[in-house]
Amino acid sequence: xxxxxxxxxxxxxxxxxxxxxxxxxxxxxxxxxxxxxxxxxxxxxxxxxxxxxxxxxxxxxxxxxxxxxxxxxxxxxxxxxxxxxxxxxxxxxxxxxxxxxxxxxxxxxxxxxxxxxxxxxxxxxxxxxxxxxxxxxxxxxxxxxxxxxxxxxxxxxxxxxxxxxxxxxxxxxxxxxxxxxxxxxxxxxxxxxxxxxxxxxxxxxxxxxxxxxxxxxxxxxxxxxxxxxxxxxxxxxxxxxxxxxxxxxxxxxxxxxxxxxxxxxxxxxxxxxxxxxxxxxx
Numbered sequence: 001x002x003x004x005x006x007x008x009x010x011x012x013x014x015x016x017x018x019x020x021x022x023x024x025x026x027x028x029x030x031x032x033x034x035x036x037x038x039x040x041x042x043x044x045x046x047x048x049x050x051x052x053x054x055x056x057x058x059x060x061x062x063x064x065x066x067x068x069x070x071x072x073x074x075x076x077x078x079x080x081x082x083x084x085x086x087x088x089x090x091x092x093x094x095x096x097x098x099x100x101x102x103x104x105x106x107x108x109x110x111x112x113x114x115x116x117x118x119x120x121x122x123x124x125x126x127x128x129x130x131x132x133x134x135x136x137x138x139x140x141x142x143x144x145x146x147x148x149x150x151x152x153x154x155x156x157x158x159x160x161x162x163x164x165x166x167x168x169x170x171x172x173x174x175x176x177x178x179x180x181x182x183x184x185x186x187x188x189x190x191x192x193x194x195x196x197x198x199x200x201x202x203x204x205x206x207x208x209x210x211x212x213x214x215x216x217x218x219x220x221x222x223x224x225x226x227x228x229x230x231x232x233x234x235x236x237x238x239x240x241x242x243x244x245x246x247x248x249x250x251x252x253x254x255x256x257x258x259x260x261x262x263x264x265x266x267x268x269x270x271x272x273x274x275x276x277x278x279x280x281x282x
Contacts, residue, residue, distance in 0.1 A: 001150065001252040003225075005142075008149050009262035013057055016269050020059040023276070031276035033062040033091040033117065033268075034083050038076060038102065039069035044095045050265055051093070058269050062089075073102045077110050084112040090276040091117035093268070114279060117271040125166070128174055135271050140172035142263030143204060143225050144179075150252045152202060152223055154179035160197055162186045162213070162240075163206035168227055172204055193217070205240040213241040221251035227260050 024030055033055050037048050048064065055062055065079060076094075083092045092115045098104050108116075113123040119137040127134025147154075159181040163169035173183045186196050188207060197203055197217040205213050206227035218224060228240030239256030247253050254260055 002247070003146050003150050003223075003252050003254045003259060005146055005254055005259040006262045008146060009142075009266040012145065012263075012266045013054065013269065016266070016273060017058045019273060023273070024059070027280050029088075029280075030059055030061045031091070031272050032089050033060050033093065033272045034065060034089050035062065036065045036067065036076070036079065036092070036094045038067045038071050038095070039099050041097070044097070048095050051268060054265050054269055055272075058273075060269075060272065062091075069099050071099075071102075073106065076102060076107060080107065080110045084110075084115065089115065090279055091115050091272040093117050115275055117268055117275060119171075119271065120167070125171075128171060131178070135274065136175065137167055137171045138267040138271060139168050139206075139227065139260060139264045140175050141267040141270070142260055143168075143172050143227070144175050145267070146225060146254060146260065146263055147202065147223065150223060152252075154181050156180065156182070157201040158182045158184070158199055159202040159204065160184045160186060160200035161204045161206070162190075162193070162197065163204075163208075163227070165206065168206040172206075176202075207240050209240055210238050211240075211242040213246060215242065215245040215249050218246050218249045220249055222249075224250045224253040225260065226254050226256050229256060229261065 020031060035048055035051060037044060052064055083089045092111050094107055096104060108120045111121055113121045116124055116135055119135040124135045128136050159176045161169050161173045164185055164187045173185050176183050184196060186193055194217045198219050200219060200222055202223045204225045208228055210230045224241055224246055226239035226241040230238050232238055237257050
């Protein structure tokens with residue numbers, strides 16, 4: 001089975017759109033997400049356009065704040081503080097990566113935790129690991145939604161996560177643990193990586209290297225989630241999994257593009273709505 005993230009994301013966005021309409025009727029205002037982009041990184045520009053398009057579809061308000069690459073860290077932090085104190089703003093997203101002269105951690109720490117729709121602030125990270133109400137990162141939430149739509153059984157099954165980033169690898173491992181999976185985290189320096197991957201009922205790959213996972217590394221019938229986005233010399237987008245070969249072995253697999261990517265943006269919309277609901281009820 002090909003897990004069609006684009007189709008699932010569209011279905012969920014329609015549900016969110018209906019939810020927003022109900023919230024507006026109930027509370028008298030729309031959720032508001034401000035997106036801050038620094039510089040002209042082509043990939044970032046593309047991602048931001050997709051996010052803005054999704055906010056418009058779901059019925060949000062908000063502003064795209066596009067700053068020059070030469071913008072200083074102090075100026076960026078000043079803009080974030082303004083949005084933090086603006087009661088009309090529910091969510092703040094600073095598109096990463098930032099220019100080299102700006103410290104990403106300082107920027108992440110500056111966003112008010114209750115408006116941190118990316119789920120990167122240390123308070124939200126701690127909340128995730130301490131089982132407290134929190135905002136989780138969008139890509140791991142999207143992966144869980146894909147697995148649920150694919151009918152994945154979590155409890156008692158072995159999930160292997162290949163990749164240990166703070167954005168995907170670590171948080172998806174925690175979300176799987178919360179669903180009673182037995183979880184192994186592997187990475188580029190893992191010994192016997194192939195053998196560990198073959199044990200997985202659910203295999204999630206986020207390493208940023210094409211064809212890291214080949215067919216002989218996958219248990220027959222396993223569910224494979226490919227988080228990677230890599231551009232080949234001929235301009236094609238591919239994931240971290242050898243899709244054509246692995247699809248012949250796996251029970252279910254996500255394509256690239258059209259798998260995890262659309263779900264990440266949809267979960268950003270969901271996180272914004274959750275931030276809105278928490279703030280408006282206060």
